[in-house]
Amino acid sequence: MPPIISVNKLSKTYPTGLQALKNINLDIERGEIFALLGPNGAGKTTLISIICGLARPTSGTVLADGHDIITEYRRARSLIGLVPQELTTDAFETVWATVSFSRGLFGKPPNAAHIEKVLKALSLWNKKDNKLMTLSGGMKRRVLIAKALAHEPRILFLDEPTAGVDVSLRKEMWQVVRSLRDTGVTIILTTHYIEEAEEMADRVGVINNGEIVLVEKKAELMRKLGEKQLTLELQHPLESLPEALAPYRLKLGAGGTEIVYTYDIQRGDHNIAGLFSALAHSGIQFRDLHTKQSSLEEIFVKLVREAK
Template sequence: MAAILEISGLSKVYDGGFTALKSVDLSIEKGEIFALLGPNGAGKTTLISIICGLVKPTNGTVLAGGHDIVRDYRAARSIIGLVPQELTTDSFETVWATVSLSRGLFGKSKNPAHIEKVLKALSLYDKRDAKLMTLSGGMKRRMLIAKALAHEPDILFLDEPTAGVDVQLRRDMWNVVRELRDQGVTIILTTHYIEEAEEMADQVGIINKGELMLVEEKAELMRKLGRKQLRLALLAPLAELPEALVGRGLELREDGSELIYTYDSQGERTGITRLLSVLSENDIRFKDLSTSQSSLEEIFVNLVRNQR
C-alpha cells in the first residue's frame, strides 16, 4: 500500500519561540483511519494546520498525495478536507449554500446530487435551508464535516470531531467516517477519547509536547492489551526472588512486598495454577491478590507521564 501522506522532519517554532512540533516523521497509508491521541497542547492542531496550509512549517516537508504542501499548495490542498476544531459558523448563509460554495472554492463543478448525498449521510438534509447561526452545536459540527466533504477529498482531517456531539450522533458520525474509509478516503482524526481511538482507528499515534511518541497498528496495541498482570501482596516481604521462582515471568516489587506476574490472558494457558502451587510449595504466602489489564489509556498515561 502506498503512503498518501508523508511527513518528514516536521518542526514548528511559533513566533515568540515556542516549539510546538519537534521533528515529526509519519507516514500514513491510503484508506486507513489514523487516530492522533494527545493531551491538550500536544501539537495535534498545529500538525493538521501545517498539512492544510494554515500554518507555516519551520522545518521539514509534507507530501500529500505526492504533492508538496508548500511548493505545490493548490494541488495538495485540493485533495484535502478539513474539519477544524473551532466552530466558526455564525453566518446568515444556509447549510446548502455553504456546503455548495465550499465545493466551488476548490474549483470543482457543481454537483447537487453529491451535496444532497453528503447532507443526508450526516442527517442534515432537513436543515438544508436553515441559516448556520440557527443550528445547534452538534449540527454545526456535522455541517463542518459536510463542508469538508463537498469537494470529494482523498484525505479527511477531523480535529476533535465529536467534541460536543451526543452519543447517538457520535455513532452516526462514526458510521459516516467508516463508510468514507471503505470508499478509499484516508481519515486522520484527533481525539481525547481513548475509546474512540480504540473503536475507530486502524493506526494510533500518540503525541505529547510536540513529539510523536508511538505509532502502532491498533491490532498490535490490542494484542498488548491482552497482557494481564496478577499482583500478589505478600504476607512477609522478600529480600529477593527465590530461586524456585526465577524464570517464571515473575517480578518482585522493589520494596519486596509484592510479586507481579505478567501473562497472556488470551493464551491457552495462563500458568496461574502452576504459579500458585509453586508459591505454596515454597511457603510464600500472600494476603491479597488482584489482576489488572493494561489499556490504551494506561499506555498513553504512562508515556505522557514519563516525558514530564
C-alpha cells in the same frame, strides 16, 4: 503503494521562540483511520495546520498524495478536507448553501447530486433548508464535516470532531467516519476521548512536546504495551500476603478478599502456573478469577508520562 501523506523532518518554530514541532517524520497509509493522540500543547493542531496549508513549516517537507504542500499547494489542498475544533459557521446561511459554497471555494463546479449524497450520509438532508443558527451543536459539527467533504477530498482531518457531542450522537458519527473510510477516504483523527481512538483507529500515533513518541498499529500497540491483571477472589480474606509469594509482586485488594497479579506477556515476566502452585502451597484458596488488559487510555497516559 506509497503513503498518502508523507512528513519528512518537519519542524516549526514560532517567532516567540516556541518550538512546536521537532523533526517530525510520519507516513499515513491510504484508506486508514489514523488517530493522533497527545496532551494539550503537544503539537497536534500545529502539525495538522501545516499539512492543511494553514501554517508554514520552518523546515522539512510534506507530501499529500505525492504533491508538495508548498510548491504544489493548489493540488495538495484540493485533496484535503479539514473539520476544525471550533464551530465556525455563518449563522444566517442554510445548510445547503454553506456546504455548496465550500465546494465552490475549491473551484469545483456545482454538483447537487454530490451535496445531496453528503447531506444524506450525515443525516442532514431533512435540515438542508434550515438556517445554521437553528441547529444544535451536534448538528453544526455535522455541517462542518459536510463542508469538508463538499469538494470530494481523499484525505479528511477531524480535529476533535466529537467535542461537546452527546454519547449517542458521538456513536453515530463514529459510524459516519467508518463509512467514509470504506469509500477510500483516509482519515486522520485527533481526540481527547481515548475510547474513540480505541474504537475506530487502525493505527495510533502519540505526539508529545512536538515529537512523535510512537506510531503503531492499535492492536500491536496494545499487545506490546498493555499490561494484564489477574484478579483472584479469595474464599477467605487475608490480612497480609505470605512471604513465599513476594517474588510475584502481588497486591491485596477489596479489603483483603482479592489478590491482584499484574504482568506483561510481551516481556515474559509472568509465571501463572508457578503462582497457582505457590498459592496452593501456602493454603490460599480462591473461588473465582478474572483478567483485565490495559486500555488504550492507560497506555497513552503511561507513554506521555515516560516521555516527559
